[in-house]
Amino acid sequence: MRDLPKSADLLAWYDLNAREMPWRVAPKDSITGIRADPYRIWLSEVMLQQTTVAAVQAYFIKFTTLWPTVRDLAAAEDADVMAAWAGLGYYARARNLLKCSRSVVADYNGIFPSTRAELESLPGIGPYTSAAIASIAFDRAEVVVDGNVERVMARIFAHDVPLPEAKPALRDFATKLTPKKRAGDYAQAVMDLGATLCSPRNPTCAPCPWTEKCRAHKLGIAAELPKKTPKKPKPTRFGTVYLAQREDGAWLLEQRPDKGLLGGMLGWPGNEWSEDPENVDPPISTFWTPLNGEVGHTFTHFHLKLAVQVAQVPLEAAPLRGVFVDASTFSANALPTVMRKAFDLAQGLRDKTA
Structure with missing residues (x-):
């Protein structure tokens, strides 16, 4: 464990460099115990699937203006929600938004549950989304792994097995580094690191808080990871x-x-x-x-x-x-x-x- 990067170093970087997003709570507020609204985290995570942060922000603001709470969304007309979603793609997500919001109201009195098991009982919430909500909204020490996190882990540990075969190992690496305290901030910090400094091409290693512990950086192969299995041509x-x-x-x-x-x-x-x-x-x-x-x-x-x-x-x-x-x-x-x-x-x- 001595050779592993420290979550404290990443959190210190995040406290100064966290990206501002309309669904987030600033690090200084989360440190004092203010938690993000689980409704807003859930909505943002569903929107962010297969989509960029830049593309999602306007949709998120529109949705939360029209339907500020999960009860408001649950009471919305299906056609209105589908129309507001138009352009984001993957329309099954919009249908699941309605199903999930109505389940939260009917089964949990309009209050999102805090455990992964209960969250995954809701329509459209899978392992990644449940971990994100439990971690960010409820500060549970859950392991949140998206594409950014996989890239960071592959580089930190110089893991050269190609995706998707590498996914279980990268999750194991992420589990080793996830702290019990400030887990929600940590999850967002790793994602921010991957989205900014540890980017897919030409990573900016010098200001990275984990550079000294990054094995791929030491080997000079950071830009080559993670490796990916060539995709089959689309019909x-x-x-x-x-x-x-x-x-x-x-x-x-x-x-x-x-x-x-x-x-x-x-x-x-x-x-x-x-x-x-x-x-x-x-x-x-x-x-x-x-x-x-x-x-x-x-x-x-x-x-x-x-x-x-x-x-x-x-x-x-x-x-x-x-x-x-x-x-x-x-x-x-x-x-x-x-x-x-x-x-x-x-x-x-x-x-x-x-």
């Missing part, structure tokens, strides 16, 4: 979406199935996305104009290319599926990103021909 799927606008300005939208990508979201009617998509009948019988160009979008496991067809229809047009949304309530910004890209492509054509 490309194809599809078609249909954008129909009624002569009064209303747009034809369709709610997607609850399960699957963009589950429960409103979007443009279309066919299933696949590498060899099947043709489907358009959602309304009319003359459709295929647009030049296509919409490109990348999801976690595949690339998507969408053909876009547009139509103007009369007031009496009867859709085969989907519903018309009045122009007064339609907002392209409330659509999932890929659907908004299709709208933007159609609008771009309209602007050129207007």
